[in-house]
Amino acid sequence: MKITFKNEIKPQDNLDDKQILNLILKSRNIKDLEQFLNPPSPLFLTLEDFGSYKKSFDKVLKILKEIKGKNQMIVVYTDYDADGITGGAILWETLHLLGFKVMPYVPHRKLEGYGFSKIGIDNVKKEFDPALIISVDHGITKVEEIKYAKKLGIKIIVTDHHLKGDKIPESAEAIFHIPTLSGSGVAYFFAKEIFNSFLTSAVEERSGKTAEVYKVLANNFATDYLAIASIGTIADLVPLVGPSRSLVKYGLTTFPKIKRFGIKHILKQAGIENKKITPYEVGFMIAPRINAIGRLEHAIDALRLLCTNDEKKAYGLAHKIGNVNIERQELVEKSVKEAQQLLLKGKGLSQKVIILVSEHWHEGIIGLIASKIAEEFYRPTLVLTRTETGYKGSARSIPSFHVTDFLRSLKKDLIDAGGHKQAAGFTLEKNQLEGFIKNAQKLAKKLIKDKDLKRKIEADLKIPISKINLDLVKSLEALEPFGMGNPRPTFYSEGILTGAMLLGKTQKHLKLFVSDVIPAKAGIQSLELLAFNHADKFKELSSGQKIKVVYNLDINEWNNKKNLQGKIMSISY
Numbered sequence: 001m002k003i004t005f006k007n008e009i010k011p012q013d014n015l016d017d018k019q020i021l022n023l024i025l026k027s028r029n030i031k032d033l034e035q036f037l038n039p040p041s042p043l044f045l046t047l048e049d050f051g052s053y054k055k056s057f058d059k060v061l062k063i064l065k066e067i068k069g070k071n072q073m074i075v076v077y078t079d080y081d082a083d084g085i086t087g088g089a090i091l092w093e094t095l096h097l098l099g100f101k102v103m104p105y106v107p108h109r110k111l112e113g114y115g116f117s118k119i120g121i122d123n124v125k126k127e128f129d130p131a132l133i134i135s136v137d138h139g140i141t142k143v144e145e146i147k148y149a150k151k152l153g154i155k156i157i158v159t160d161h162h163l164k165g166d167k168i169p170e171s172a173e174a175i176f177h178i179p180t181l182s183g184s185g186v187a188y189f190f191a192k193e194i195f196n197s198f199l200t201s202a203v204e205e206r207s208g209k210t211a212e213v214y215k216v217l218a219n220n221f222a223t224d225y226l227a228i229a230s231i232g233t234i235a236d237l238v239p240l241v242g243p244s245r246s247l248v249k250y251g252l253t254t255f256p257k258i259k260r261f262g263i264k265h266i267l268k269q270a271g272i273e274n275k276k277i278t279p280y281e282v283g284f285m286i287a288p289r290i291n292a293i294g295r296l297e298h299a300i301d302a303l304r305l306l307c308t309n310d311e312k313k314a315y316g317l318a319h320k321i322g323n324v325n326i327e328r329q330e331l332v333e334k335s336v337k338e339a340q341q342l343l344l345k346g347k348g349l350s351q352k353v354i355i356l357v358s359e360h361w362h363e364g365i366i367g368l369i370a371s372k373i374a375e376e377f378y379r380p381t382l383v384l385t386r387t388e389t390g391y392k393g394s395a396r397s398i399p400s401f402h403v404t405d406f407l408r409s410l411k412k413d414l415i416d417a418g419g420h421k422q423a424a425g426f427t428l429e430k431n432q433l434e435g436f437i438k439n440a441q442k443l444a445k446k447l448i449k450d451k452d453l454k455r456k457i458e459a460d461l462k463i464p465i466s467k468i469n470l471d472l473v474k475s476l477e478a479l480e481p482f483g484m485g486n487p488r489p490t491f492y493s494e495g496i497l498t499g500a501m502l503l504g505k506t507q508k509h510l511k512l513f514v515s516d517v518i519p520a521k522a523g524i525q526s527l528e529l530l531a532f533n534h535a536d537k538f539k540e541l542s543s544g545q546k547i548k549v550v551y552n553l554d555i556n557e558w559n560n561k562k563n564l565q566g567k568i569m570s571i572s573y
Contacts, residue, residue, distance in 0.1 A: 001455045001570055003550060007493045008462040011520070015467075017475040024460045024489050026478070030241075032507055037478050039246040042229075049243070056174040060157060061197055063132060063173060067100070072131035075103040075124050077116070077138075078303070079183060080109050080294035082287040086135035087159075087187030088230035089306040090225045091136055094191040095391075097213050103128055104349040106299045109364055110387075114138065114418075114425055116145035125152055134159065134171075137183025139172070141165040141418050146172050159186045161238075162418055163404055180239075184232025186249050192221050193207055220497060221354050224258055226251040228306060234279050235287035237423070239485025248481050252277050261314035262305040266290075269322045289318075292325035295364030332365050336372045339383070343373065352453070353406075353444035354381040355437055361385040367394035367423070374398065378455050380406070380448070382440065390415070390429040397422040400452045406443065458569050459492035459550050465527045466520030470564055473553045488552045490569065497545045497573075498526055502535055509536045512568070514547060524564065530551065531568040540573070548572045 006027035009015060015023070022033060030036045047053040067074060074095060078088025084236065088104055095102040100558050105124050112120040115138035124130060132155045139146070140157035146156045146169040158175045168175065178186050195217050230251025238244050255277040258264065270285040277286075290302045305317040337374040339356050348354045354373060361369065366383040374381040374396040380403055384393040404424040404478035407417035413436035417426035428436055468491075480486040499513035510531040519525070529551055531537070541547075551566035 001457055001572075003457050003459065003492060003548070003570060003572070005459040005462040007460070009464065009467055011464050011466070011516075011518070013467075017469075017472045020461070020467075020472060021475050021478065027460055028486075036241075036245070039242075039249060041250055042188065042192075042226060042243065042246050042258065044245055045189065046196075047116075047189055050178045050180070050189070053176060056176065056192060057197075060174050060194075063155060063157075064100070064194065067131050070131070071101055073128050074100055074132045074134065075105050075128050075130040075461075076102060076136060077095030077105045077107075077120070077124065078134050078136035079115065079138045080106050080299035081137070082235035082290040082302075083183045083232040085290055085294070085299055085302045086235075087182070088307065089303050090184065090228055091159075091187045091191045091232050092136065092303070093220070094195055094217065094225075097217055098195065099213075099237060103130075104300070104303050106131075106294070106303060108298055109294060112164040113246060113392075113427070116142040116149070117291040117517075118148055121145060121149050121152065121154070125154065130154060132157065135259075135541050136187045138162070138407070139169065140175070140177050141169075141416070143167050143169045145169075159183070159190050163187055163420065165408075165418065180242055181244055181247075182229070182233040182236045182238040182518060184229045184236075185238070185244055188221075188225055188247065191225070195221065198491045202356075223254040224263070225259055227254045227258055227263065231282055231286055231290070234282040234483060235291065237420075237484045240279075240481060240483040241485050245481070245486065248279065248483070250404040252279075252282075252481060259382055260306070260309075261311040262308055262318065264316035265314045266305070266321075269318045279481050283483070284465035289321050289325045292328040293321050295328055296324055296362065305489075329364065331362060332368045332372070335361050335365060335369050339369050339373055340376075343377070349377065351378075351441050351444065352379070352448040353440060354379045354383070355384070355440060357384045357391070357433070359386045363387065363392045366392070367396070367425070370394045370396040378453060380444070384428075384433070387427075388539065390427065393426045395419070395426065395429070398452070401448060406440075406447065409443060410436065410439055419434070436564075457490075457550055459490045461489070462492045462494075464520065464523075465493050465495050465514060465516045466525070468524050468527060468564065469555065470555070470562065473555055476553065488550060490550060492550050493527075494546070494548050495527075497541060497543060497547045499543065500538060500541045502538055503530070508533050508535050510538055511546075512541075512549070512571075517546065529564060529566040531571060534568070534571065537571060545573055 007023050010041040058171055076088050076092040076425040078084045107120045134157045137160055140160040140162055149156050150171045156172045158172045160177050161179050161181050176190055230248045233244050240248055252529050272281050293299055293302045301317055308314050363385050366385050370381045370383040380397040380401050382393055382395045384391045395403045402421045404419045406425050413432050415427045415450050476489055495514040495516055498515050501511050503511050512529045513526045515526045549566045549568055550570040553566050556563045556565040
C-alpha cells in the first residue's frame, strides 16, 4: 500500500492545536474555514441558494394552488432506498398537513424497477388518477417516461440529485436538480419552500386548526425533518460539505427532540435509543433498516414507519423491518461468499474491472455484493443478476474511476444506466449480456492503468507522536460530522514500537504502543494504537522495531478517565 501525506509537522515546528486544525482544513481545499466550522442552519437556506429556481418554483406554486382549489390528487413518487424514502416522507407529510389530497407511491424494486417506468405510471394512474406527480430522488434521466405521463394528462415535477443524462426531461413542468445535495436534501428544501409560501399566503387564516398545523410543520422543519433528511444524506454517501454538511450537522442534534414513534422505535430496536447519534449510527444501524425492507420486500412500509402517528403500528413496523434487516444480512453474507468463490475460480482478477453474473442473486442486494467485492479486491465491480426480462446490474467503484460515465459509454449494450461517480445501477436485455461483458472489459483495459488498482492511503498530516495531545483530539471535534467528503482526520507517524499485545475474547485484535524515533523532551511519550483483526501481525513485531502507522485519533473514556487512543488504518515496518 502506498502512503502519502498532504502536510508535515516536523519535530522543531511549534504549532498550537488551532494551527494544526487549520492546516488539516486547508489541505482539504476548504477555503472558508469559519463557515465550515460554523455552517448556516438549513432553516435559513432556500432553493435560491442552490441556483435560479424562482421561475420554476413560481410555476409549482401556481400548479399547487390550482390543484388544491379543485381538490385533485397529488402523488409523491419516491425511490425505494433510504434516501428516497426519507425525502418522500418529508414531502408527502408536508403536503398532507397543508391540506392537499396526496398519496405516497414507492415502486416495487423487482416489478417496476428504479424511478419512473411506464408500468409504474400506469399503476399510479389506475390507483390514484393524479393531476400531478412529484418525484423524489429520481426522474432526471427519465425523458420518455415523463413524456408518457404527460400524454396521460399527468403533470410531472422532478426533484433529484443524480447525474444528468444526455437529455433532460423537458416534458416536466419543473425540474429541481441539485447534485450537491442528497435526494432527501432536495426534498427537504423543496418542501420547506412550499411550506413557507403557503405560510405567507395564509397569515389571515392562521387561527384554530390552521394555526396548529403551521406550528407543527414549523417544528418539523426545525427537528424531525432535519433528522430524517440527515439519514438520507448519510445513507446516500453524499459529501458532507456545504449545505449537506449543514443538514447533517444540525440534523444529528435533533434526534433527542424527536417524538415521532417511527424514529424512536428504530433507535430502540437498534439498541441506540439513549446514545449520541453520529454518522456511524445512521450509516450502520438506522439507514440499513430503512433500506432492508425495500431490498427484499416493499419499501412503502419504511415510509409508513417514518410517518405514522400510531405507536402500536410503529412498534410493529420497526420490528418487521428489523427482522427483514437480519434476513438481508444473512442473505448478503451467503451471496458474497458465492461471489468470492465465483471470482477466485474464474479469471476475474486478471481483468481491470470485475464482472460477476448470477442466475439467482436477489436483485435487492446486488449493490451490497458489489460494494463488498470492490472493497476486498480494489477493483471496479459490476454485479448482475437474472430478471424476468434480462439482467439487472449494480456497480461500485474505486475513488479514481467514474463508473457511471463508464457505463454510459457502453450505452449501446445497455437499456439504461444512472448513478454517481462510485455507484451506479444499470439494466440490459438477455441477448446483450455477452456483448456487454466483452466491451466492458475492453473499455476498462483501455481506461484503467495498473497504478489505479494499487491501494493508496493519503494522510492529512505527518506528525511526530510527541506533538499529539488530548486538546488536539478535542479540537478535531469541531470538524464533525465526519463522513463522505469529510473523513475523520488521518495521521501518519514513524516511530519505535515499545509494546504489543493481543486483545479480545478470540485474541483477534492488536494493541500497539508507539513512541518517537528520537525521544522527545516534552509531549506524549507513547501513543496507544488499536489494530482490529490484525492479530496475524503480532508474531512479526518486536520491541524497539521501527514502525510506520497511519491512524485516526479518538478519546477513550473508562472509569471517568480520558485517554488518547488511535485506530490503525495501515501498519508497515
